[in-house]
Amino acid sequence: MSLNLAIISYAMPVLKGRDPYNQVLNMASFWLMSGGMVFMTFTLTFAGTVQTHLQRVNGEYFMDVQDQLWIFYVMRFGSGVAVVLGVLLFLYAILAPRREIIAAGSSRQPAE
Numbered sequence: 001m002s003l004n005l006a007i008i009s010y011a012m013p014v015l016k017g018r019d020p021y022n023q024v025l026n027m028a029s030f031w032l033m034s035g036g037m038v039f040m041t042f043t044l045t046f047a048g049t050v051q052t053h054l055q056r057v058n059g060e061y062f063m064d065v066q067d068q069l070w071i072f073y074v075m076r077f078g079s080g081v082a083v084v085l086g087v088l089l090f091l092y093a094i095l096a097p098r099r100e101i102i103a104a105g106s107s108r109q110p111a112e
Contacts, residue, residue: 008094012095021094022093025089025093028086029086029087029089029090029093032082032089033082033083033086036081036086039082040080043072047069047072047073047076050072051065051069
């Protein structure tokens with residue numbers, strides 16, 4: 001995933017013929033997507049471990065176990081929302097035109 005994001009981040013400004021992307025938004029989107037994916041992986045791994053224990057060791061029925069795992073599904077949904085927000089932020093950072101703010105009274109000429 002990270003390699004694809006890096007290639008897109010490098011190639012899009014060149015393909016669109018404009019200044020580079022907004023790096024702060026791009027970094028924030030990267031960490032949102034990566035953190036969401038890592039948290040989702042840990043959440044579902046732990047949910048699977050608990051489910052296996054409850055079903056095979058304790059002998060509980062499948063639907064009874066699913067009722068007990070609701071908190072893991074809520075955490076998984078939250079991490080999915082973080083990933084989607086990261087993707088939307090990444091698309092905005094890459095595709096939206098960047099505005100340059102120039103302070104009043106400043107000169108764009110190099111200092112001598």
